[in-house]
Amino acid sequence: MQEVNESIYDHPKYYDLVFGTDCAAETKFILGCVGQYLDRPAKRFFEPACGTGRLLYSLARRGHVVDGLDLNPKAVAFCNARFERHEMPYRAFVADMSDFRMKRKSDVAFNTINSFRHLPTEAAARGHLECMADAVRSGGLYLLGVHLTPTDAMPSDGESWSARRGHLTVNTHMWTNSRDPKKRVEKYGIRFDIHRPSGSVRIVDELVLRSYTMRQMDALIRHSGLWESIATYDFGYDLNDPITVDGTSEDVVYVLRRRPNR
Numbered sequence: 540m541q542e543v544n545e546s547i548y549d550h551p552k553y554y555d556l557v558f559g560t561d562c563a564a565e566t567k568f569i570l571g572c573v574g575q576y577l578d579r580p581a582k583r584f585f586e587p588a589c590g591t592g593r594l595l596y597s598l599a600r601r602g603h604v605v606d607g608l609d610l611n612p613k614a615v616a617f618c619n620a621r622f623e624r625h626e627m628p629y630r631a632f633v634a635d636m637s638d639f640r641m642k643r644k645s646d647v648a649f650n651t652i653n654s655f656r657h658l659p660t661e662a663a664a665r666g667h668l669e670c671m672a673d674a675v676r677s678g679g680l681y682l683l684g685v686h687l688t689p690t691d692a693m694p695s696d697g698e699s700w701s702a703r704r705g706h707l708t709v710n711t712h713m714w715t716n717s718r719d720p721k722k723r724v725e726k727y728g729i730r731f732d733i734h735r736p737s738g739s740v741r742i743v744d745e746l747v748l749r750s751y752t753m754r755q756m757d758a759l760i761r762h763s764g765l766w767e768s769i770a771t772y773d774f775g776y777d778l779n780d781p782i783t784v785d786g787t788s789e790d791v792v793y794v795l796r797r798r799p800n801r
């Protein structure tokens with residue numbers, strides 16, 4: 540099979556298929572949080588690091604108003620082409636999630652599957668929480684999904700899954716290349732094996748993510764002074780099954796509430 544070393548984010552069509560499978564559960568969870576944790580109905584939703592906009596589109600299809608941004612222009616173009624195709628008035632834009640400003644405030648923001656960990660430093664992470672606090676109204680929610688580094692258990696290693704649409708199949712495998720807890724850098728290999736009637740190709744990439752233990756994440760949220768963690772879930776996205784985060788936890792969705800301005 541032909542093999543290329545490229546960013547998976549530069550291949551929005553394959554990315555969208557590979558990560559599309561959880562879309563229904565994530566959308567249900569986001570909307571469920573509105574009912575459970577918001578003081579009034581949600582009008583506007585915002586996703587930083589929206590990628591292909593699979594979740595924005597899923598919410599827009601249900602009649603919600605959406606905003607999004609992403610650093611990758613190819614992902615943003617893919618996202619906006621889908622909005623255009625479906626005659627939806629929304630457009631994501633290219634920006635860095637650690638330094639941006641929104642024209643309008645949202646009721647609910649969300650950032651799933653570890654995108655937040657792309658921010659490489661504490662300063663960038665703090666900048667992100669500050670920008671998000673500006674983008675979400677007082678009392679609004681930020682649903683932040685991160686994979687924590689467990690301190691009381693061995694971290695899980697390796698994951699494979701498959702997705703198919705018509706004649707296109709993408710088999711994905713992810714594995715750990717290295718962990719440096721002192722520098723707080725984890726490197727993951729990821730490959731897409733793409734099978735089409737015209738032939739097969741393998742895309743290989745490495746994701747460099749900042750690591751967070753439970754305590755490091757708690758300290759970041761507390762230090763911001765802008766967000767209060769009001770509930771936690773795992774990536775099962777079951778609203779009836781909140782979790783208590785401890786030293787063995789890995790996949791965690793923090794339900795953060797925007798504190799009122801002082």
Ligand SMILES: C[S@@+](CC[C@H](N)C(=O)[O-])C[C@H]1O[C@@H](n2cnc3c(N)ncnc32)[C@H](O)[C@@H]1O
Nearest residue numbers: 548588589590609610611634635636651654657
């Ligand atoms: C794992 S994908 C998630 C995309 C989308 N949230 C989803 O659930 O499908 C991570 C995304 O983060 C984006 N990203 C990485 N660093 C970023 C930054 N500093 N600002 C904005 N987006 C960033 C990447 O371009 C990529 O689209």
